[in-house]
Amino acid sequence: MYRSTVLLLLLAALVALARARPASSGLLTPTLSQVYETTDTIPLPNVGNLQVHDPNVVYWNDHYYLFKGGVHVLYYKAANMSGPWTQVGTVLDGDSIIHQGNRSRPWAPTTVERNGTFYCFYTLSTHGSQNSAIGVATSTKLDGSPWTDHGVMIRTGQGNGSDVWPFTISNAIDASFIRDNATGKAYLNYGSYWHDIWQIPLSDDWLSIESPEKPDAKQLTFIPNETFRPEEGSWMSYHDGYYYVWFSHGKCCSFDVRGFPARGDEYNIRVGRSRAVRGPFLDRDGKLLLDGGGTIVYASNHGLVYAPGGLGVLPGNSSTPDILYYHYLNTSIGFTDEQAQLGYNYLKYDNGWPVVLDGITIKSGAVTIARLPGWWSLMILSGMWTLIVVPVSVNMGDFPC
CATH class of the missing domain: 2.115.10.20 (Glycosyl hydrolase domain; family 43)
Incomplete structure (x- = not known):
């Protein structure tokens, strides 16, 4: 319970940081429903x-x-x-x-x-x-x-x-x-x-x-x-x-x-x-x-x-x-x-x-969460918040972080 609470608090903080990032003035913004695929079934x-x-x-x-x-x-x-x-x-x-x-x-x-x-x-x-x-x-x-x-x-x-x-x-x-x-x-x-x-x-x-x-x-x-x-x-x-x-x-x-x-x-x-x-x-x-x-x-x-x-x-x-x-x-x-x-x-x-295996790296405030089994791990790599989501079937040694 304590582990889940801590993780949720950290994720909330990261989401807040991501939303606080200024938008790029040069970014093209086509209509979401026309262009983007929002499925979360693909890792x-x-x-x-x-x-x-x-x-x-x-x-x-x-x-x-x-x-x-x-x-x-x-x-x-x-x-x-x-x-x-x-x-x-x-x-x-x-x-x-x-x-x-x-x-x-x-x-x-x-x-x-x-x-x-x-x-x-x-x-x-x-x-x-x-x-x-x-x-x-x-x-x-x-x-x-x-x-x-x-x-x-x-x-x-x-x-x-x-x-x-x-x-x-x-x-x-x-x-x-x-x-x-x-x-x-x-x-x-x-x-x-x-x-x-x-x-x-x-x-x-x-x-x-x-x-x-x-x-x-x-x-x-x-x-x-x-x-x-x-x-x-x-x-x-x-x-x-x-x-x-x-x-x-x-x-x-x-x-x-x-x-x-x-x-x-x-x-x-x-x-x-x-x-x-x-x-x-x-x-x-x-x-x-x-x-x-x-x-x-x-x-x-x-x-x-x-x-x-x-x-x-x-x-x-x-x-x-x-x-x-x-x-x-x-x-x-x-x-x-x-x-x-x-x-x-x-x-x-x-x-x-x-x-493709589930397992993602999220860098520099761009926070997205995938639906995965097993435990989640939160790390700080190279001075940046990084969330590594790893299924129990994958050895952490397989991820060259």
């Missing part, structure tokens, strides 16, 4: 404490490295997913050697490691264009040392190789990576609105695609009988015998310029699975992803989290579950692309299907 994110769009996280040598789109592809380092993050350097020393799209600000990097070499796949494009390219750069260090830009892997729209199927109908953005767990064969996944998401085998050196004049391409997702097919930002992960295709579905960005979509039409994170790396992939209801299927794993919630997407999955280990990470817009901060925040949730698997 809030753990806060990553970094502004980022389309994050990519690599765990290496006991540290997290986060890559993000922007000038020359910036990357950061932290001891924990919650930060603090320190900028290490950039992948590119200058503009990409690929003469396509926005050469100075590549999008959506994905970095993987093999035998001490890091491969960063990056996108060159412009908003709403199929004139796109995916390039790759390599390095043997993550300390700010120069990377080698190897140039283009695939093109769509214009340029050498863009006249080869399926590059004639797809869009070369948002590269991700997967290896066949049995054979070690590597594949590049990519695509967006133009015929959605595809998979292409990579050459043995991972610097080019296999058989570029006649690639063995497989389509992974598609929305039939529609001209508007908002699926992009794919990721593939592997867990306990299944390959999972993750993707962002819905309208993404520039809400301050383009306006807000109807409620529920904004970004959300979906998944399908297969026993084979090349599919076919089905959602939890048994619907093919090629028939428009996809199980929603994470979406707008609590009136605070809006349009989560641009995701990745960081494999867990014996002490930590898999981590789903993504960017989202915090409605108390703002809706411009530059205000996108890093969020993450731990995953559990329900009959082989990924589900």
